[in-house]
Amino acid sequence: MDIRNLVAGYGKNEVLHNVSLSVAPGEVVALIGANGAGKTTLMSTILGRIAPMSGEVRFKGEDITKASVQRRVRKGLALVPEGREPLKPLTVQENLVVARNRNADGRGRAEVHEQLDQVYDLFPRLKDRYRQQSGSMSGGEQQMLAIGRALMSRPELLMLDEPSLGLAPTIVDTVFESLARLRGSGLSMLLVEQDAFLALDFADRGYVLDTGGVTLEGPANELAADPTVKASYLGMA
Ligand code: ATP
DSSP, rough: OEEEEEEEEEEEEEEEEEEEEOTTTTTTTEEEOOSSSSHHHHHHHHHTTOOEEEEEEEEEEEOOOOOOOOHHHHEEEEEEEEEEEEESBHHHHHHHHHHHHHSSSSSHHHOOOOHHHHHHHOOOHHHHHTTGGGGOOOOOHHHHHHHHHHHTOOSEEEEOOOOOOOOOOHHHHHHHHHHHHHHHHHOOOEOOOOOOHHHHHHOOEEEEEETTEEEEEEHHHHHHHHHHHHHHSSSSS
């Protein structure tokens, strides 16, 4: 996925100024930055929820800047949104099936079951609770469900917006163990994390976004050692 000179925002309020960023197949890329830097706006624009003012989004060799969200999902993009957005009155399994149907292009029931099996294999906790109303699940379980929903469309690039937010450390470990398994299967990821240490420890490469512009980029271990990053995002003076 390649973003070139992207300018985007809300109405006349420009939030992203000329952002260029890429994620290679199989690569895990972290995007770090302070609150309000524009990370969520960037992911929403990549997914097609926000139309950019200018610039280009390319995925698997195709210019998708003007493509619908559904078309992008069918092509292999998926987002795990901040706040998880489960359909609270529905059960775990209903949430997963709806996510599949909404994005599928007429593929059969067998494939839905295959995808469900994969999600349940990754998150046995969801399998145990498949009939539970999703709104009554813990934050960690809802995060697993949000990732599961995104996986139902068989993505090639998974974008994750703050997956560790509000979760206890042991649950964060469980979620990241699952993400490591997904990475092992070749899935590319763009990871936004408030916990910059966690993100840079997990990622191959990273970008720092500051008030809508990329100020630093490089291998994750180099960014983690960068004095500016340490002072601003890793809480080390
Ligand atoms: P956070 O970590 O706090 O979620 P972020 O880096 O994801 O921050 P964004 O949520 O992309 O940042 O917000 C970037 C800017 O865009 C902020 O100034 C925010 O107030 C503004 N913004 C976000 N969503 C909207 C919206 N729906 N309408 C108008 N302005 C918005």
